[in-house]
Amino acid sequence: MDINVADILIEALPYIRRFYGMTVVIKYGGHAMVDSQLKEDFARDITLLKFIGLNPVVVHGGGPQINRVLDRMGIHSKFVRGMRLTDEPTMDVVEMVLGGKVNKRIVAQINQQGGKAVGLSGKDAGLIRAKKLQIVHQNETTDTPEIIDPGLVGDVTHIDPGIIHTLINKDFIPVIAPIGIGDSGETYNINADLVANSVAMALSAGRLVFLTDVDGVLNASGELISSIDAESIHRMVKEKTVSGGMIPKIECALDALKSGIEKVHIINGSRRHALLLEFFTDRGIGTEVIFEKVQ
Numbered sequence: 001m002d003i004n005v006a007d008i009l010i011e012a013l014p015y016i017r018r019f020y021g022m023t024v025v026i027k028y029g030g031h032a033m034v035d036s037q038l039k040e041d042f043a044r045d046i047t048l049l050k051f052i053g054l055n056p057v058v059v060h061g062g063g064p065q066i067n068r069v070l071d072r073m074g075i076h077s078k079f080v081r082g083m084r085l086t087d088e089p090t091m092d093v094v095e096m097v098l099g100g101k102v103n104k105r106i107v108a109q110i111n112q113q114g115g116k117a118v119g120l121s122g123k124d125a126g127l128i129r130a131k132k133l134q135i136v137h138q139n140e141t142t143d144t145p146e147i148i149d150p151g152l153v154g155d156v157t158h159i160d161p162g163i164i165h166t167l168i169n170k171d172f173i174p175v176i177a178p179i180g181i182g183d184s185g186e187t188y189n190i191n192a193d194l195v196a197n198s199v200a201m202a203l204s205a206g207r208l209v210f211l212t213d214v215d216g217v218l219n220a221s222g223e224l225i226s227s228i229d230a231e232s233i234h235r236m237v238k239e240k241t242v243s244g245g246m247i248p249k250i251e252c253a254l255d256a257l258k259s260g261i262e263k264v265h266i267i268n269g270s271r272r273h274a275l276l277l278e279f280f281t282d283r284g285i286g287t288e289v290i291f292e293k294v295q
Helices: 002-021 036-051 063-073 090-110 164-170 192-203 231-240 245-256 274-280
Strands: 025-027 055-060 117-121 130-131 135-139 145-149 154-161 174-178 179-181 187-189 207-210 226-228 263-268 287-290
Touching: 002 274, 025 036, 025 130, 025 192, 036 055, 036 090, 036 174, 055 090, 055 164, 063 274, 090 117, 090 174, 090 179, 090 187, 117 164, 130 187, 154 192, 154 226, 164 174, 164 192, 174 179, 192 207, 207 245, 207 274, 226 231, 231 245, 231 287, 245 263, 245 287, 263 274
Parallel strands: 025 055, 025 207, 055 174, 117 174, 130 179, 207 263, 226 287
Antiparallel strands: 130 154, 135 145, 179 187, 263 287
């Protein structure tokens, strides 16, 4: 065996021991869900995590896939603050694509690599309860806040993790589509970051990972910050060093840390084997968000 390969395995050993038996929730989205090689890499990585003793739980998005189907049907989507305004025809497509095609494709890919994945939506066993999300949007013309009706866009009210625990205990890998159900049986489209965060908290997971299309949290000079605490994050948001699509992920990360999750990782899923590099190497590849730095 080449000595460099042996060094990599030795470097991974303490991390394998540390993570053994730990539940990790992984939000799967972005370019990693589109590129064929990255999709195969992700399936292999998830299977490997399971084989070496971790309990991965996958929550996936599917925006580009939904867009393609809506375009073919001549349905135009509107977005407010990154959220798709969802009427009933759009919701039918969202549920078909997320809970059907995308979910089952991820399940099949993991199973092809030797894992035992099972697909779920929030409707299964009452996994995700939801209510309509209220969106407050700042009107740039009048400079006053206005409430936007997002249609069937949901906010998580409760996670019942029973079905997830059952699957984990039977050595299955849960793969969850971010679709919730309301008190009156209505179906809601929910942001996958929010669902991953809520699932991680309900499971008391050891780690929450967001796969994105950027390297992680960047400082004012555009350099990657490998580790950052909640106080520093709040300061960066206030200074607008962190902005745009990173803010919802940061908000989810802070909520997760408050609930007792040890660390949240924000990593670039467009890098091959990003999960393995982040978990099992000394330097990692992304940003780990912690509650507070050890003095």
